[in-house]
Amino acid sequence: MKKILLALTGAMMLFAQSVRAEAVLTVDQLGNGVFALIGQTAGRLYGNFGLNANYGVIDTPEGAILIDSGASSVAARLLDGEARRLTGKPVKWVINTGVQDHRWLGNAYFAAQGAQIIALQRTVTDQARLGQGQIESLARELKEQMDGTLPAPAVQPLTGDMQTLTLGGRTLVLRYFGHAHFAGDAVVWLPQEKILFSGDLIYVDRLLGILPESNAETWLAAYRQAVALQPARIVPGHGRVCDVTQAQRETGDYLAFVVGGVKKFAEDMAGVDAAVAALNDAPAFRHLRNFDDLHRGNVNRAYLRFESAQ
Ligand SMILES: [Zn+2]
Numbered sequence: 001m002k003k004i005l006l007a008l009t010g011a012m013m014l015f016a017q018s019v020r021a022e023a024v025l026t027v028d029q030l031g032n033g034v035f036a037l038i039g040q041t042a043g044r045l046y047g048n049f050g051l052n053a054n055y056g057v058i059d060t061p062e063g064a065i066l067i068d069s070g071a072s073s074v075a076a077r078l079l080d081g082e083a084r085r086l087t088g089k090p091v092k093w094v095i096n097t098g099v100q101d102h103r104w105l106g107n108a109y110f111a112a113q114g115a116q117i118i119a120l121q122r123t124v125t126d127q128a129r130l131g132q133g134q135i136e137s138l139a140r141e142l143k144e145q146m147d148g149t150l151p152a153p154a155v156q157p158l159t160g161d162m163q164t165l166t167l168g169g170r171t172l173v174l175r176y177f178g179h180a181h182f183a184g185d186a187v188v189w190l191p192q193e194k195i196l197f198s199g200d201l202i203y204v205d206r207l208l209g210i211l212p213e214s215n216a217e218t219w220l221a222a223y224r225q226a227v228a229l230q231p232a233r234i235v236p237g238h239g240r241v242c243d244v245t246q247a248q249r250e251t252g253d254y255l256a257f258v259v260g261g262v263k264k265f266a267e268d269m270a271g272v273d274a275a276v277a278a279l280n281d282a283p284a285f286r287h288l289r290n291f292d293d294l295h296r297g298n299v300n301r302a303y304l305r306f307e308s309a310q
Pocket residue numbers: 053100102200237238
């Protein structure tokens with residue numbers, strides 16, 4: 001009981017401080033009722049509620065569509081407020097583009113408000129596998145902000161790799177192109193507006209992270225299929241709204257550099273240390289935020305996955 005009271009007090013204090021989404025998310029209006037909510041390129045911090053990623057809000061006559069639901073119930077509540085402010089309507093649908101914590105751990109909050117959660121089966125499968133561990137590891141940084149956060153994948157996941165959705169008169173296509181940052185990562189494509197919500201397939205402004213769950217080689221192939229849609233604007237998973245040219249420079253070229261590099265070293269059985277040492281110098285990507293923290297580990301994990309696949 002005491003623990004519950006403490007948790008409630010913490011949550012009330014949080015909102016008593018009138019936390020505003022504008023403090024952590026920048027809105028970029030893409031026209032025709034489509035908004036990108038751009039998070040910080042820093043890590044998941046207590047001060048940004050774990051909202052260090054990008055989200056989408058789409059206005060329809062029947063309610064708002066939210067793309068990705070945030071890292072916790074607290075983060076979801078901030079996104080909810082932002083969606084209502086931008087559209088004047090409650091969130092009726094939440095679409096998950098991916099498996100990483102900040103893409104979907106706010107689902108339970110929105111489901112409790114009556115929103116429908118939409119995701120592909122392959123996304124849901126990995127969310128179910130990883131959710132509890134994600135909550136536990138986020139709680140180390142986000143503390144009581146994670147209280148009451150439960151893993152709640154879509155209850156009626158969609159089959160296949162491509163689903164065309166008509167929501168409030170809007171056409172959106174949910175597509176899976178391959179195992180990328182996570183195995184179940186997907187994108188949302190607005191064919192009429194030519195806007196791509198790429199989820200974690202595309203990072204700009206900061207270096208992408210090749211995690212133990214990532215597959216750099218199939219990520220590169222998935223990236224290429226996504227940009228083959230020829231989007232006019234891309235809302236990347238991380239970084240500011242961009243075009244294909246910037247996405248190519250900062251995601252496509254980087255993945256090609258890492259994949260091409262480790263492939264050569266793995267085929268020669270040169271060893272991971274030799275690969276990391278040789279590929280450490282990557283002047284085309286040094287300017288990206290987080291380069292010093294992530295690049296070596298990215299090469300290391302890409303090499304090991306390539307080697308184990310041989
Ligand atoms: Zn992410």
